[in-house]
Amino acid sequence: MNTFTVEKKKKTSKNTNQQLKLIDGTFTKREAINIINNVxxxxxxxxxxxxxxxxxxxINDACExxxxxxxxxxxxxADLKSFLKALKTNDCNIKISSTIHVTIEE
Structure with a gap:
């Protein structure tokens, strides 16, 4: 099952960490390549x-x-796309997970 979910931790006054579960699922080779390209x-x-x-x-900026x-x-x-395209079959499932961790630095 393909899912894109947002997972929030309960806010408290002492909480300085949050996370966003951006991608968590199993995808076809084509879907995986599309997700990676888009992200x-x-x-x-x-x-x-x-x-x-x-x-x-x-106008004076050197654009460096x-x-x-x-x-x-x-x-x-490019490396990841090559890896996925080199898979011999299109029938395999590819697991992708990505969580963004946000921490307040003091």
Whole structure:
């Protein structure tokens, strides 16, 4: 069963941790590739918008910024897609789970 769920811990005044269960399920090879592509695309867009917002409106900006995380995400996505595409069969089930942990640092 494919599920995308949100799991919240009960809020308390002392709670400095939250988690979001983003992906938890078994998927076909095609579904797994689509999920991975979509999640990585959102993260890539986030980094690209952050980069753009740092330089927008400043004609004197040299447009020098760290692209290492963007390159890293692109490389890791390509590796994972190659791994999944290399599977001999389309009939296998692929388990994907992803939980986002949020912690308040003081």
């Amino acid at each position: 990585v695309d959102v993260k890539l867009n986030f980094h690209k918008l952050q980069r753009l917002s740092k330089t927008e409106g400043n 910024y760290d692209n290492s995380r963007i390159a890293e995400l692109i490389d890791e996505r």
